[in-house]
Amino acid sequence: MRHDSPATPEPMTAAGADAAPGAGFRERIGYQPVLLGVVALLASGALALASLLTHDAIAAAEARDLRESLTRVLPEGLADNDILTDVIEIPRGDTSVTVYRARRNGRVSAVVFQVSERGYAAQIQLLMAVDADGRTLGVRIIKHSETPGLGDKIEPAKSDWAQGFAGRSLDDPAPAQWAVKKDGGVFDQFAGATVTPRAVVRAVKGGLDFFAAHREQMLGDGS
Amino acid sequence: MSTRYGEIVKAGLWDQNVVLTQMLALCPAMAVTTSGTNGLGMGLATTAVLVLSNMAVSSIRKLLSPQVRIPVFVVIIASLVTLVDMTMRAYLHDLHKVLGLFIALIVVNCAILGRAESFAARSAILPSAVDGLAMGLGFTGALTAIGLVREFLGAGTLFAQASSLLGPGFAFLELTLPGVGGALLVILPPGGFAVLGFMLAGKRLLENRRSDAPTPTVATDSPPVTA
Numbered sequence: 001m002r003h004d005s006p007a008t009p010e011p012m013t014a015a016g017a018d019a020a021p022g023a024g025f026r027e028r029i030g031y032q033p034v035l036l037g038v039v040a041l042l043a044s045g046a047l048a049l050a051s052l053l054t055h056d057a058i059a060a061a062e063a064r065d066l067r068e069s070l071t072r073v074l075p076e077g078l079a080d081n082d083i084l085t086d087v088i089e090i091p092r093g094d095t096s097v098t099v100y101r102a103r104r105n106g107r108v109s110a111v112v113f114q115v116s117e118r119g120y121a122a123q124i125q126l127l128m129a130v131d132a133d134g135r136t137l138g139v140r141i142i143k144h145s146e147t148p149g150l151g152d153k154i155e156p157a158k159s160d161w162a163q164g165f166a167g168r169s170l171d172d173p174a175p176a177q178w179a180v181k182k183d184g185g186v187f188d189q190f191a192g193a194t195v196t197p198r199a200v201v202r203a204v205k206g207g208l209d210f211f212a213a214h215r216e217q218m219l220g221d222g223s
Numbered sequence: 224m225s226t227r228y229g230e231i232v233k234a235g236l237w238d239q240n241v242v243l244t245q246m247l248a249l250c251p252a253m254a255v256t257t258s259g260t261n262g263l264g265m266g267l268a269t270t271a272v273l274v275l276s277n278m279a280v281s282s283i284r285k286l287l288s289p290q291v292r293i294p295v296f297v298v299i300i301a302s303l304v305t306l307v308d309m310t311m312r313a314y315l316h317d318l319h320k321v322l323g324l325f326i327a328l329i330v331v332n333c334a335i336l337g338r339a340e341s342f343a344a345r346s347a348i349l350p351s352a353v354d355g356l357a358m359g360l361g362f363t364g365a366l367t368a369i370g371l372v373r374e375f376l377g378a379g380t381l382f383a384q385a386s387s388l389l390g391p392g393f394a395f396l397e398l399t400l401p402g403v404g405g406a407l408l409v410i411l412p413p414g415g416f417a418v419l420g421f422m423l424a425g426k427r428l429l430e431n432r433r434s435d436a437p438t439p440t441v442a443t444d445s446p447p448v449t450a
Contacts, residue, residue, distance in 0.1 A: 036291050039283075043302035051307050057313035065316070102426040150407065157384065192407070196334075 019203070067094070070100055070112050073129040073138035078102050078109050090214050097210070098216055102129075108219045110137055117203035120195040121145040124154070126203055128165075130211045131136055131165075134174040143198075151196035158188055159209075161188065170208050178205045228353055233303060235357025241334045243417075243426050252366055253415040255325055259382045262370030265325040266363025270356065272307055272329050276300050277355035280343040287344060296339045297440050303323040304330045332445035334362065365422075372418050375400075377410035 003105040025031055063084060070083050079102035086103065089096045100112040109132055122145040130139035139162045142153045153159040164187060179185025180197050189197045211218065239245060242252045251269070256262045279299050280287075287295060308326045311319040319326075329335070338358055343351040374380055382396040390394075408414050 006317055026286070032288050032291045036286055036294055039295050039298050043298050047302055051304050053311045054313035058309070061313060065320075117314065121319035147407075147411070 028050065042065075067129055069140065069142060073112055073127050074102055074110060075137055078104060078131075079138075080104050082170070083112065083194075084198065089218060090210075090216070092210060102217070104152045108132060112217045113207070114142070115203045115210070117199045117206065119144060119146050119199040120130065120151055120193070124196070124199055124203065126162075127199065128204060130208065131191070133169070133212060134163045134208065134215070135169040136165055137183045138163075138198075146196045147193065147218040150190060150193040153190050153197060154200055161190075161197070164188070165204050168204075170205075171211060226254075228350070229330070231350060231354050232357040235354060235359075236361045236364065238369075239358075240365055240426075241358055241362040242369075243361075243423060244265050245334070246423075247337055247338070247420070248291070248332045248362065251325070251328050251332055252362075252369065252419065253412065254328070256366055256370040256373055256415060257377070257410050258374040258384070259294040259367055259371035260385045260388050261325075262366035263327075263363060264322045264369075266359070266366045266386050268307070268322050268326055268358025269329050271330060272300070272303055273335050273359040273362075274355035275303050275350055276335055277338055277351040278348055279303065280339040281346055281351035284346075285342045289430045290341070292344065293336075294334055300335050300339070303328050303342055313376075318388065321384075330422075334358065369415070369422060373409050373414055375405075376418075377405045377407060377414060381403040393430075417440075 046126050067084055073161055074083075081101075083100045083102050086101045088101070090096075090099055097113050098117075101108045102110040102112065110129050112127060113130045114122045114125060114127050118124075118139060123143075124141060125143040125145070126141045128139045131137050140156060144152070144154065146152050146154065153161055156162060171206040173186045177185045178201060180187050180189040180194060180201055182189050182194055183198070185201065187197060187201050235241075236412065237244075241247050242249065248269075251265055255265045262289040264266075276296075276299060280296060283295075306325065307329075308319075308323075311322070311326070338355060342354045346354070371381060379400040381398040382393075383399070385396040386392075406414075409418065
C-alpha cells in the first residue's frame with residue numbers, strides 16, 4: 001500500500017551499485033523479464049515446498065487448538081469419546097454449523113458448536129456448550145475485534161463475565177429477560193460498552209434457540 | 224570495519240530510527256501499539272523478516288536490474304513473510320496465535336522495502352544483516368515504548384499478557400496499577416497519533432540539548448508535530 005521509497009539519503013552508501021561499471025547485461029531489455037521470472041519462480045517454489053512441509057504440522061496444531069477450546073467450554077467428565085471426530089453438520093441460515101458431540105456411555109451428554117453475532121466492530125465468534133437438557137454449560141469467546149479496554153471484557157482472560165451464562169437455559173431467565181440489564185434483562189453490561197454484551201447475549205440466546213430447533217438431530221445417533 | 228558496524232547499529236537504533244526519525248512504518252506503529260506486549264511482538268516479528276529480506280536482497284544485489292528491482296523486492300519480501308507465517312503456524316503455534324495478525328501486516332511495512340532499496344541492494348551480506356537487525360531492534364524499541372505509554376495511560380497496566388507472548392517466565396513483567404482506570408482515548412487511534420507526536424518532540428528535544436548546535440541529522444525538515 002505504501003511503497004514510497006524513503007526520503008532520507010543513506011549516509012554510508014553514497015555511490016550505489018546501480019552506477020557500477022561493467023554491468024551492461026543488467027541494462028538489456030531481455031534480461032529484466034528473465035530476472036523477474038526467475039525470482040518469482042524461485043519464490044513460488046520455496047513457498048510450495050514450505051507449504052508441503054508445514055501442512056501436516058499446521059493441521060495438527062489447529063486440531064490441538066480446537067480440542068483445547070472444546071475442553072474449555074465442556075466441564076470435565078462429560079465426554080468419554082473423541083469429540084473432534086464425532087461431528088454433524090446442521091444447516092443454519094446460509095451456512096452450516098459443525099456440532100461436536102460429547103458422549104458418555106454412548107449417549108450424547110452435551111454438544112458444542114460455534115455461534116457468531118455482529119458486535120460493535122465486527123463479528124464476535126463464540127463457542128458454546130449445551131447439555132442434553134438445553135442448559136448452557138459454558139461460553140467462550142474465540143474471536144472478536146471489540147474496543148480494547150471496553151468491549152474486550154468478554155474475553156475469558158480479562159474478566160469472568162462470560163461465565164455468567166453457565167446453567168442458563170431458554171426459560172431461565174424468562175425469554176423477555178434474555179437481555180442486558182439496561183434493556184430490562186438479567187445480564188450485566190460493562191461501563192461504557194453496551195453493544196458488545198448485548199451482542200453476546202443475543203448470540204447465546206440464538207444458540208439455545210438453534211439447539212431447541214435441532215435437538216433431536218443433535219442428540220440422535222444419525223449423522 | 225568495526226567502527227562501521229558500530230555506525231550501522233547506532234543508525235538503526237537511534238539516528239535513523241525507522242519510526243522516530245525516518246517516519247516510516249507508521250501504519251503498524253499506530254495500529255498495534257495498544258499495549259507494550261503488542262508492540263514488542265510486532266517489533267520482533269518485523270525484525271526477523273527484516274534481517275532475512277536484507278540478506279536475501281544483498282545476496283542477489285549484483286544481479287539486480289534497476290528497472291525491475293522494486294518488483295523483485297516485493298516478491299522476495301512477500302514470500303519471506305509467508306514463509307515466516309507458515310513456519311510459525313506449524314512450529315510456534317501459541318506464539319502465532321498472539322502475533323498472527325501482525326505477521327500479515329509486515330508485508331505492507333514500507334520500512335522493509337526501504338532498507339532493501341537504500342541499504343541491502345548496495346552492501347555485502349553481513350553488513351546488511353547487521354543493518355536489518357539494528358533497524359528492526361530500533362523499530363521494536365520505538366513500538367514497545369509507544370505501546371507502554373499508551374497502555375499505561377489508557378488501561379493502567381504495563382506489559383499485560385506478556386507471558387502469553389514470551390512464556391510464563393515473563394509473568395513478572397506484567398503490572399497492573401490498582402485503582403487506575405485509564406483514559407480510553409489513549410488506546411483509541413487518536414491516542415496513537417498524540418503519543419507518537421510527543422515522542423518525536425521528545426527525541427528532537429533530546430538531540431538538540433545534546434548538541435547545542437542544530438542536530439546534524441537529515442531530519443531537519445521536521446514534519447509538523449502534534450502535541
